[in-house]
Amino acid sequence: MTDPKDAAPPPEKRGFWSRLMGRRDEAPASPEGTVEERAPEEAPEPQALETVEPAPEPIPPQDVPPVEAAEDPAPPATSETDFVPAPQESVEAPEPVAAEPEVVEPAPVVEEEPEPPVQIAEAAIVAPIPEKKSFWSRLTSGLSRTASALTQGITDLVSKRKLDAETLEELEDILIRADLGVTVSGRIVERVAKGRHDKMIAPEEVKGLIAAEVETILGPVAKPLEIDRAHKPFILLMVGVNGSGKTTTIGKLASQWRAEGLKVMLAAGDTFRAAAIEQLKVWGQRTGASVIARAPGADAAGVAFDAITEARAEGVDVLMIDTAGRLQNRTELMAELEKVVRVIRKQDATAPHAVLLVLDATVGQNALSQVEVFGKVAGVTGLVMTKLDGTARGGILVAIAEKHGLPVHLIGVGEGADDLQPFAAKDFARAIAGL
Known part of the structure; x- marks a missing residue:
């Protein structure tokens, strides 16, 4: 029999640390199969480490400091080192998140960014300066296309040629193309040729003669629009073709008269277009003027009557009645306008007290026909010329004044309320001549 002290004690006395580290006995002590039998037991032990660790057995002092554990780095790397880096990674992760953003300090970057907005604000302050230009500046700018077409041709013509018959004929053609009309162009050419035949003349002298002749024609018709306070309300009827700017002109006049303290009412007589009714309501809200409107398609004469x-009931100072745009060659539409005038006169025999024909400067010679037809049907008392800032045909106003002699009350050179101003013959003449 074998001595129990030789075989049994070594395996029973191995501590938990020894089993955890998978430490083997000396190779010669178990040559037959002890290592093979323990191998399957050692494999599951690392998987169950987390559940076994809380209950370790007392480790004898012999097993704690063995030299073999230092010589075999591989086993401890698979057990202890797997758990040690985990807390190190969790500790290192929050450190850059908490420290690095504070070191960057975006505060100085924010202090530099407000500087560009300050520059933009300064640019915005400079931008409104063009809006403060005088009406003369806006008129000159608006008529620049008309003046350019006229003066460039004159400069090219007379700068290197004498005023012979051929030169004067070409000068007349230039004036006619500028829509000044045949009669006015002929008068200007006669004035230029007087005492200067076969002589050289400076372009600036020709421009001065054109401006003087234009002012002579426009001077008698340049009359401001005045409200007769003896009539209350003062009834003003606005007429014109489609797109001439009737509704916008009404809104601008309402703004100006409201600023003077007058009580203004607007009547949406353009019942063909729902947009025109809404547009007039918007002007009423902007200016503080009351608006009388009916559903689209309503009788325009009925709107005027109401x-x-x-x-009268509200004590209004000025009543402006809008009408639908209509071409002067549409007989049925002109008959409807005539009906509106008749209904107004039934209410007040002296009304309408003013009938303003709004002319679009871009239509050129067609404006002459409009003045003639609307004058017969509605009894036009004065003219308003709009869109002078977008055409090279501003000279048509001279031809209209020379032929019909109707007062020119207002001219428009923009969309703003202050871009509609009383007509000044001298300013207009100088602007159209490029002076």
Whole structure:
């Protein structure tokens, strides 16, 4: 029999640390199969480490400091080192998140960014300066296309040629193309040729003669629009073709008269277009003027009748009646306009007290026909010329004044309320001549 002290004690006395580290006995002590039998036991032990660790057995002092554990780095790397780096990674992760953003300090970057907005604000302050230009500046700018077409041709013509018959004929053609009309162009050429035949003449001298002749024609028709306070309400009827700017002109006049303290009422007589009714309502809200409107398609004469009744009841100073745009060659539409005038006169025999024909400067010679037809149907008392800032045909106003002699009350050179101003013959003449 074998001695129990020789075989049994070594395996039983191995501590938990020894089993955890998978430490083997000396190779010669178990040559037959002890290592093979323990191998399957050692494999599951690392997997169950997390559940076994809380209950370790007392480790004898012999097993704690063995030299073999230092000589075999591989086993401890698979057990202890797997758990040691995990807390190190969790500790290192929050450190850069908490420290690095504070070191960057975006505060100085924010202090530098407000500087560009300050520059933009300064640019915005400079931008409104063009809006403060005088009406003369806006008129000159608006008529620049008309003046350029006229003066460039004159400069090219007379700068190197004498005023012979051929030169004067070409000069007349230039004036006619500028829509000044045949009669006015002929008068200007006669004035230029007087005492200068076969002589050289400076372009600036020709421009001065054109401006003087234009002012002579426009001077008698340049009359401001005045409200007769003896009539209350003062009834003003606005007429014109489609797109001439009637509704916008009404809104601008309402803004100016409201600024003077007058009580203004607007009547949406353009019942063909729902947009025109809404546009007039917007102007009423902007200016503080009351608006009389009916559903689209309503009788325009009925709207005018109701507006006069309401204006009298409310003590209105000025009543402006809008009408639908209509071409002067549409007989049925012109007949409807005539009906509106008749209904107004039934309410007040002296009304309408003013009938303004709004002319679009871009239509050129067609404006002459409009003045003639609307004058017969509605009894036009004065003219308003709009869109002078977008055409090279501003000279048509001279031809209209020379032929019809109707007062020119207002001219428009933009969309703003202050871009509609009383007509000044001298300023207009100098602007159209490029002076």
